[in-house]
Amino acid sequence: MFSTLLIAFASATLALAHGGVTSYTIAGTNYTGWSPYNSASDQTSIERPYSSFNPILDAADPTIHCNDAGTAGPHQLTAEVKAGSKITAYWSQWTHKEGPVTVYMASCGSSCSSVNSASVSWFKIAETGLVSGTLGNGVWGNTGVFDTLKYDAVIPAALADGEYLIRHELLALHQANTPQFYPECAQLKITGGGGKTPSGSYLAKLPGAYKMSDPGVTVDIYSTAAQTQTNYTVPGPAVWTGA
Incomplete structure (x- = not known):
């Protein structure tokens, strides 16, 4: 009995230490997100299922x-949203201030529900890296999520109509040279768009968009150099705005 309680306490403590997207507001409409610790059969959401609030520790992880x-x-849903609309992702908890926030999208063709997210090509629509200060003592994109438990992005107005996955990722850099990735995805149907799609260097696979050796991924924010370094490159491709 004691060991069972100890395991349950340890699991709860681990869950509280991290986080994941738990809801969205899109063009003023609220959508319930996924609850990773509840039964999948009881959930209806625009968010794709994800396993836990725990981090992914390798950029090459097949589930990243x-x-x-x-x-x-x-019971997957897809939210219909007009291109140019704001999407706000919400977290129920978050404890790491250091690191960037990125938002990606990927075209699914006619339907996302039949598409495996490992097979699509992703493009970045928003990012917030080091906002001010230094790597060792600065304000980050994650700082904003820590303070407000939300992140705003805009679906590019130029984007072509169709079904897309949208992916929010927090990259926590609070452990020296041990990056922690927290990605979650949802399904959208874009309408009223401008007919454009990204190509070339704007597109990337996941895994593949970044690697552990990238300077923005494996970072020691406690090093002597980090205390004066004010430049930081967010991993992955450049942001596509449709312009």
Whole structure:
């Protein structure tokens, strides 16, 4: 009995130490997100299933696309949204101030529910890295999420209509040279768009968009150099705005 309680306490403590997207507001409409510790069969959400609030520790991890096996949920929904609209992702908890926030999208073709998120090509629509200060003592994108438990992005107005995955990722850099990735995905149907799609260097696979050796991924924010360094390159491709 004691060991069971100890395991349960340890699991709860680990969950409280991290986090994941738990809801969205899109163009003023609220959408319930995924609850990783509840039964999948009881959940209806625009968010793809993900396994836990725990981090992914390797940029090459096969689940880094959406923190799951890549498939839609048993009662998967897709939110219809007009291009140019704001999407706000919310976290129920977050404890790490250091690191960047990125938002990616990927075209699914006619339907996202039948698409594995490991197979699509991703493009970045928003990022917030080091806002001010130094690597060792600065304000980051994650600082904003820590303070408000939300992050705003805008669906590019120029984007072509169709179904897309949207992916929010927090990269926590609070442990020296041990990056922690927290990605979650949801399904959108874009309408009223400008007919454009990104190509070339704007597109990347996940895994593949970045690697552990990238200077923005494996960082020691406690090093002597980091205390005066004011430049930081957010991992992954450049942001596509459609301009």
